[in-house]
Amino acid sequence: MRKQKGNRKSSPWRGLAAMGLCAVLVVALAGTSLAAQTPGEEGFLSRQVTALAQALGRQPTGAKPLTPVTPPKGDAFLEDNPVSDAFLAAQADFAYATAAQVMGGATGNVSYSPLSLYYALALAATGGEGETAAELLDLLGVESKEELAAQSANLYCRLYRDNEIGKLRIANSLWMNQGVQWKGVFVDQAAQSFYAACFQEDFSDPATARKMSAWVAGQTGGLLQPEISLDNPQQILSILNTVYFRDQWIDRFSEDQTQPDAFTRADGTQVTCDFMNRTDPSTGFSKGENYLRASLSLKNAGGMIFILPDRDTSVQDLLADQETLREALAGGESCYGKVIWKIPKFDSGCTLALKEALQALGVTHAFRSDADFSAITDQTAWISDVQQQTRVTLNEEGVAAAAFTNISFAGSAPPEDRGEMILDRPFLYAITSPDGGLLFLGVCQDPTV
Numbered sequence: 001m002r003k004q005k006g007n008r009k010s011s012p013w014r015g016l017a018a019m020g021l022c023a024v025l026v027v028a029l030a031g032t033s034l035a036a037q038t039p040g041e042e043g044f045l046s047r048q049v050t051a052l053a054q055a056l057g058r059q060p061t062g063a064k065p066l067t068p069v070t071p072p073k074g075d076a077f078l079e080d081n082p083v084s085d086a087f088l089a090a091q092a093d094f095a096y097a098t099a100a101q102v103m104g105g106a107t108g109n110v111s112y113s114p115l116s117l118y119y120a121l122a123l124a125a126t127g128g129e130g131e132t133a134a135e136l137l138d139l140l141g142v143e144s145k146e147e148l149a150a151q152s153a154n155l156y157c158r159l160y161r162d163n164e165i166g167k168l169r170i171a172n173s174l175w176m177n178q179g180v181q182w183k184g185v186f187v188d189q190a191a192q193s194f195y196a197a198c199f200q201e202d203f204s205d206p207a208t209a210r211k212m213s214a215w216v217a218g219q220t221g222g223l224l225q226p227e228i229s230l231d232n233p234q235q236i237l238s239i240l241n242t243v244y245f246r247d248q249w250i251d252r253f254s255e256d257q258t259q260p261d262a263f264t265r266a267d268g269t270q271v272t273c274d275f276m277n278r279t280d281p282s283t284g285f286s287k288g289e290n291y292l293r294a295s296l297s298l299k300n301a302g303g304m305i306f307i308l309p310d311r312d313t314s315v316q317d318l319l320a321d322q323e324t325l326r327e328a329l330a331g332g333e334s335c336y337g338k339v340i341w342k343i344p345k346f347d348s349g350c351t352l353a354l355k356e357a358l359q360a361l362g363v364t365h366a367f368r369s370d371a372d373f374s375a376i377t378d379q380t381a382w383i384s385d386v387q388q389q390t391r392v393t394l395n396e397e398g399v400a401a402a403a404f405t406n407i408s409f410a411g412s413a414p415p416e417d418r419g420e421m422i423l424d425r426p427f428l429y430a431i432t433s434p435d436g437g438l439l440f441l442g443v444c445q446d447p448t449v
Contacts, residue, residue, distance in 0.1 A: 081154040090141025091155075094118055096322040096329075097139075101357040104319040109348045111390040113243050113403030115170070117354065120241040120405040122152050123172055123194050124366070124383065127186045127376035132365040139363055149193035156195060166247030166300045166398070171219040172196040175212055175238040177203040180411070186376045203230045212240065220244045220402035223391050224349075228406065236381060237409035247298040248398035253278055253343075255396050263344055266314065273344045276396055280339045288332035291318060294339050304399055305329060306343070349391035354405075358386060373409070384410035 095114035102112050118140065125136035126145050133145065142148045161168040172194045176182055178201065190196035197215070201208040212228045219242040228238075253276040262270045285294035290313040295303045307328050309315055318328040355367065365371050371382035390403040 081157045083151060083154050083158055087142065087147075087151040087155070091115075091118060093141055093322075094139065096326045097361060098357065100319055100322040100325050101360055102352060102354060104321075105316065108350075109346075110350050110352070111348060111392050111401070111403075112352060113388065113390055113401075113405070116241050116243045116403040116405040117386075117388060119152065119156075119170060119172060119194065119243075120239050120386075120407050121358075122148050123174075123190060123196065123239050123241070124373075124407050126189050126193075127183075127373050128366065128371075129374050130365075130372040132372040135363045135365050139358070139361055149189055153193040153195075161300050163300070166298065167221075167244060168247075168300070168302075169219070169242075169244045170195075171242045171244075173215060173240045174198045175208070175240065176200045177236040180236050180377055180379055182377050183375055203235055206230075212238065216240065216242055216404045220404065221246075223393075223400060223402035224389055224404055226389050226404065232384060232408070232410060234410040234412065235384065235408055236379070236411040237376070239407040239409075240404060242402065242404045244402045246398070246400040247300050247302060250297045250299055251278075251280075252398075253341075253396040258345070258396065261342075273346075276341070276343045276345060278341050280341065282337065283339050284334065284336050285339050286332035286334055288328060291328055291332070293328065293332060294341075296341075298398065343394070345395050347391070347393040349389070351387065351389045354386040354388055355383075369412070376409075377411070379411050381409050381411040384408050 091114075095118075098114050098117060099112055103110050121136060122140055125133055125140060126149055128136055128145075137143065137145070137148065140148060142151070156170055159168055159170065172190070174187070174190050174196050176199065182200075187198055191198060199211070201211065209228045209230045213226050216228070217225045221244055223244065224242075230238075257277040258274050259277060260272050261275050263273050264270050283294070285292065287293075290310045292308045292310075293305060295305045297303050307318065309318055317324075319325055359367060366373075366383045369380065369382055373381045385408040386405070387408075388403060388405045390401070392399070392401040394400075
């Protein structure tokens, strides 16, 4: 039975801003002297129904043409793409639960995008059946695959931003190995509800991995340039998701105020890095039992939250569990007054293996060889690996961040029909008429007599 989620009331736009922020959540911000790089301005296609649909001999029904998504405008757009408070609450629960599991106990810099993982798992869940689907839906906080697809599609449209100031772009793609029979309904759903580009390629060809890597680089403006490999001979499918975020501070930091200073690591050692400095004379902030929290506003209505643990508290203490993390990000006593900012510039990235974290959160059937992904293919298929790579850069202008999540599916070929009629022992035989009637029946015990 799926857990019932609380009916917390919140502004839908507050929830959307929070989900955008989840894509750039960062802890252990060890500074460097590298300035943030500005990603390229290449175009973005909302739907790319390509080689796979053609291979299936048809275009998925209802697929939209290859045209850019129009950024949200006005109340009518919001009415056409409703996102329920319950769905936003479910995504928040997912973010806190997975972040505590993934980031808790980590050492060094780490960044994680719950939004990217959510979309990749949601797309995988639409192909699941039985207990496999139930476990995924439970973690994602929804009751049905239909609700998940509809709400994910609407949230995609409402989150999307692409303007001169900033971007928040989500992209999905399916990479399917040749020679496997795929379910057309699943492919259609991926294109219609998840805006997924669909490709059917030869996984034994090294060029396929290079194409996948190039797709990720293109969707993230070059901020991520992974080296994807297809070394597992059993791999039949990859679900890729990318989240690309860039925005500017409403009040930019002055480069004249940027100064080098010491940053103290958790072990007490120090490094020197560039710090951005400014003072906000009248602004809101929050004080918790063992932390101080404040945020900086971004021009596209989002923000970036910074949480400073007390000196006798570690970052890992705030990541002890999902409720402690929720308290650090949203609790505490509201205050108003002067905030003195001193933020290290940084350019930080990491790669996370997420399989064990998902198993610890109750998703187990999907990783077993008897997983039920029969809505994707009749061939035996299971999730073999889940990886996420992120990069976050921060400087005087603003923040840029990118993530990609790769869910790899392995599969075994269906049993090959084979009959070995090696009649080297006693056997039964029959002779039939043209209409199938039995004319003779016999047993051969010894063909020499």
